[in-house]
Structure formats: C-alpha cells, structure tokens
Amino acid sequence: MIAIREANAALNSWRLIDCTLYVTLEPCVMCSGAIINARVDRVVFGARDPKAGGTKSLYEILTDDRLNHQVEIQEGVLADEAGQQLKTFFKATRKRHKRERQEKSRRALNQD
Numbered sequence: 001m002i003a004i005r006e007a008n009a010a011l012n013s014w015r016l017i018d019c020t021l022y023v024t025l026e027p028c029v030m031c032s033g034a035i036i037n038a039r040v041d042r043v044v045f046g047a048r049d050p051k052a053g054g055t056k057s058l059y060e061i062l063t064d065d066r067l068n069h070q071v072e073i074q075e076g077v078l079a080d081e082a083g084q085q086l087k088t089f090f091k092a093t094r095k096r097h098k099r100e101r102q103e104k105s106r107r108a109l110n111q112d
Ligand SMILES: [Zn+2]
Pocket: 027, 028, 029, 030, 031, 032
C-alpha cells in the first residue's frame, strides 16, 4: 500500500501503467484490490502466503477476468530468500511484542 501510494505521488497519477511491483510475500486481498485499482501491469513476488494470499493461495484476484483489469504475475522469484527474510522479520516482531507485553505488565505491577 505504501509503495503504491509513493508511486502514485512520484508519477503524479493514480494509474500505475507500465509499472511492476516487486514484493517478498504474495499480496493479500486488500493489497490485491489496491493493485487492481491502481492498474499495475505486473507483480513479481517471492513466497506464497497460504494463510492470506489474495493472488494465488486463497483467491486469484489479480487474474480474475470479472474485474476490469488483470495483472501479470511472476511468482517464486528468490522464494527461499524471501521466505527466510519473512521468517526472520516475523520472529523479531513476535519477540518485540513479547518484550512490550512483559514491560507493560511489569509497569502495571509496580503501580499497585
Ligand atoms: Zn496486503
């Protein structure tokens, strides 16, 4: 969503014609909708998202011909590297959330 917004601003247009979006993870349903609405031509992604993928895994929004725009998809590019990068990211995120929860409960205990 951020990349689409920044590309809109850079091109000064809501249409991203002739643009390719590169992402590590398969776009979700929300992002797939934004990609369609922005008229992105092509999406390249690394790893599929079996729990929330809106492009191949759960839905195939980008190639649904009932919509007014279809997107060319290339998947599996650097899939192992993308998968590893995502695992590392989510592991660090879980660790940070755990630390924040512990910090919060410690502060709550100190207030009593
Ligand atoms: Zn998304």
